[in-house]
Amino acid sequence: MRIFLFLFLSFNLLSDIPVTKNNLPTKKEIRKLADQASIYLHKSNYEKSFASSRLALKYAIAIKDDYLIAKCYNTIGSNYEQFSEFDKAIVYYEKGLDFATKSKNDTVKTYISNNLGNIYFFEKKQYEKGIKYYNKSLEFFEKNKDTSRIVFTKLNITWAYFDIGKFEQGKPYLDYINKHQNKYNESKALVILNMLNGMYYGYIGKNEKANSSFMNAIKIGRETNEKVDLSYSHQEYSKYLLKKRNFEKAYQNLDQYNKITKELNDSEQLKRAYAVGANLEIDEYKRKISKIKAEKQLQFLSLKKSKFIVLLFIFLLFITLLILYILYKSYIFKKKTNTILTLANEELIIAKEKAEEVSHLKTQFVSTITHELRTPLYGIVGLTNLLLDEHKELVNSPYLNSLKFSAKYLLSLINDVLQINKIEDNRIVLEHLSFNMADEINSIQNSLSFMAINHNNTINVIIDPNIPEFIIGDKLRLSQVMINLISNALKFTKDGEVNISVKLIEIVNSSYYIEFEIRDNGIGIAEKDQEKIFDNFVQVDRKEMDYQGTGLGLSIVKRLLDLFGSTISLESKIGEGTTFKFVISFELDTVESLKILNLIEVEMPASKVVNVLVVEDNLINQIVTRKIIEKHSFTCSIVNSGIDALEIVEKEKFDIILMDINMPIMNGFETTKKLRQKGINIPVIALTAFDKEEIVEEALSAGINDIIVKPFEPVKLFQLMNTLMLQNRNKILSN
Structure with a gap:
């Protein structure tokens, strides 16, 4: 038997069985009772576990709570698994699985799937079916990134493969568990993990490590009083020692296994548990009998109403024939109406196409207008900042401050209109x-x-x-x-x-x-x-x-x-x-x-001279961009067109290129494509008045590294420039 996983999944530290004042307890009290059954199971008190499960199941069925019913059936199945009555365990697990599916609770469904995997693999020797159930559990835990439960499921799968001698297939799962054991330091997991390490080391012939792992498993099992897992550790260690012909120690460990197993399976306790289990099965039979009686009563009522149904059927048949006649008349009328509607629909399609065309023209118009307005605004804001920087006496000038405020206000207005336009066209993706x-x-x-x-x-x-x-x-x-x-x-x-x-x-x-x-x-x-x-x-x-x-x-x-x-x-x-x-x-x-x-931005060394190429056809924007760059102690070269840019990069060395997009003859996209075709991998930043989302796809395909929309904050430009230059430098060094 392999029980450590379902014990982990079933076990929650809750209070004792609730004492209810009414005939029917609350859902919270029933849940506590079901959890208490799991606690008794963990303590090997099968009699009380059966009794608590039976009572909780009765109440859960009464309030029709599919989740609690599934949980109770899971605990009952686990009890039968301890008695080695695997067929009964499967019956109750499958009942629980049905109710878990109805409740749409993937967690309890996953726990039951894992328990079924244990039985089919270790007891029924239906290995493929067992692994299939394990993988269902693993898929759910990995989907929810529940690493602790992934560890326990992979522990089961490892043990399953080792049990049938497929050590290499189980090794990747063992590696994963070893990697995460410090993070999820559960005593049950540590006992079995050390035991599995011992089995693997024994398989590959590392006897010293095998002995150490088995002894660790036994030590932890004794310290934490995990008797079930301790018994398995003695059993597997005995098998290993027998292969090494150490008969005396093998016998000692086998003897320990038998003693612990006998202690866990105390005959008197099991008899009482069997008696409670028998009562539970009687409850199941009673429920079946009640269901059959209810079905018979329904059949009786159904027969009693059969005459009425026949008369009703005749009446409905008459109504149906009448409706068919009306439908035929309606069909003739509808056929005529459809002809009229088809013509109207064609007119609506034409109107819709015209409306879509108008909407597209509106979008293009807004995009063009915002671009054309942003370009001179870049010059206004830039020149205003330059005047304030170069002439400190004008800092408090009401005229310049008004000019700067007006420019920013106009930019805000443009951005608001563009934002509304994009939202209405469903062009915003978070x-x-x-x-x-x-x-x-x-x-x-x-x-x-x-x-x-x-x-x-x-x-x-x-x-x-x-x-x-x-x-x-x-x-x-x-x-x-x-x-x-x-x-x-x-x-x-x-x-x-x-x-x-x-x-x-x-x-x-x-x-x-x-x-x-x-x-x-x-x-x-x-x-x-x-x-x-x-x-x-x-x-x-x-x-x-x-x-x-x-x-x-x-x-x-x-x-x-x-x-x-x-x-x-x-x-x-x-x-x-x-x-x-x-x-x-x-x-x-x-x-x-x-x-x-x-990836936190790192400033370029102060000693390095950065040479920037600006490709811009607007003279005012050239002045503004040059002043911003030179103020940062970078050197700056300016060309008026993409053709000039292709020529100058052949003669001079640049660290980064600031590229305008909307240029005559050869725009920024075409220029960047030709640079990349020539094998020139200098970082390129698009400095444009276009909205970023409108051009990002074309910019990336052209080889542009990033985009800055005019007008912009100089700080953001230099942060982006430093980041791209640093990435380019690291790329060159790595090559």
């Missing part, structure tokens, strides 16, 4: 990338600090320390939601506070549910306006102040949260402020987190 929540929120706070200062507001941030350092989700869309809500709060608050709270509220499997709250003490929103503020282009009554804006921010927030599978709640009172709340789930992936840690 990304799954690792990021640091605290860094992202702090970055948003810093980017909005100027707006807070202008309104004399304070931004307070509270981030739950229980949130993992690295989580996986779409940080770009999250940032868009947070920036819209926080900037909205700052805009409608003066001389006040905006509080940002990020709190972990629930963990389900590997999903971390995080609640975001943005609360201000601004002017508030009237109750009559709270329903409509999430619609496009809606702005509530501005009264005495002009808050500006397109009325798209909250509409974008609502639609982006729909993509996350989340909803936003709003609480507000006039003059007291507004609170927005929403919850998003993120995934935790430690492997990805380690990768992120290994």
Whole structure:
């Protein structure tokens, strides 16, 4: 018998059998009773295990709980397995499997499959069937990444292969268990693991290691009082010693095996357990008899109603003939109507095609307009920054600050319109990338600090320390939601506070549910306006102040949260402020987190001179880009076209290329393709006014390494440049 796995799966440390006040206990009390039966089984108290299972099964059937019925049948089958009554065990396991399937509870279904695997492999010698059941269990545990249960299942499979002498087939499973034994230090597993190591070392002739492993198994079994597993360890050690012709020690271990087995199978205790088991079987027969009686009663009632049914059938037949006549008449009418509908449908198809064409033209129009607006905006923002950098006396100039604000406002408007257009066209797909929540929120706070200062507001941030350092989700869309809500709060608050709270509220499997709250003490929103503020282009009554804006921010927030599978709640009172709340789930992936840690951006050595090639046909953009690059102490060369770029890379050596996309004669995609065809692997960053998602596929196929959308933050450009140059340098060194 191989019982250690189902004991692990069945065993939960719970309280004693509940004392119920009513005739029928609660589901929680029945569950405790079923768990207590598993505990008695683990302690080899089969009499009490049978009694508890019988009572729990009776109650579970009464409340029609398929999961608890399956659990009770599993424990009953396990008891019969201990008595070596394997046919009865299989009957009860299969009953449990049926109810587990009905309950749609994969966990208990998997436990029963494992127990069936034990019987079919070790007792029935139906090896293929046994392995099939084991693999079903293993598939479920691997799907749910339940490493501890994977270890125990693979322990069973290893033992199964070793038992029939297929040591090489069992070796990969043994390697996996050895690798994870420190993480899952269960006493039952350690006893059997050492025993299996002893069997394998004995097979390959490493006698010293074999003896050591067997002795470790026996030592741990004695210390932890795992008598069943200790008996198996003595038995297998005896077999090994017999092969080594050490007859005396072999006999001693065999004697220990017999003593422990006798102790476990105390005859008086088994007699009492058999008596309880017999009562349990009587219950099963009674249930069958009750079912038969109920079926007979139903048959009697059915016969009694047969006359009525015959009359009803005749009546229904008459109705059916009448309906058929009506249907025939309807068919003639429908045929005529279908001809008319077909013509109307053809007209609708033509109208639909025209509407799709108009929608496509609208998308193209929005994309083209945003591109054409971003290009001069890049020049305006860049030149404004250069003037402020080169002429510090103009830092407080109201004209330059107004120009910079207007440019950023126009850029925000363009981005909002583009965002709405993409959402309406279903062109947004959430990304799954690792990021640091605290860094992202702090970055948003810093980017909005100027707006807070202008309104004399304070931004307070509270981030739950229980949130993992690295989580996986779409940080770009999250940032868009947070920036819209926080900037909205700052805009409608003066001389006040905006509080940002990020709190972990629930963990389900590997999903971390995080609640975001943005609360201000601004002017508030009237109750009559709270329903409509999430619609496009809606702005509530501005009264005495002009808050500006397109009325798209909250509409974008609502639609982006729909993509996350989340909803936003709003609480507000006039003059007291507004609170927005929403919850998003993120995934935790430690492997990805380690990768992120290994890929943290490293600055290029200060001593290295970085030579940058800028391919740009717009003269103003050339000036702006050159100033940004040279300010960072990089050297910069500029060419006006893709053709010039192909010529200059043949003559000079560059560390990185900044490539405009929309150029005459030869665009950025064609230029990059030709560079790659020539074997030139210099990193290329597309510096473009196009929306990133519109060109990312074509950019990657052309050989472009990454994309920066104009206007951009210089810091992000240099971070990306450093990362790509470092990756390229490491690639060259590895080759």
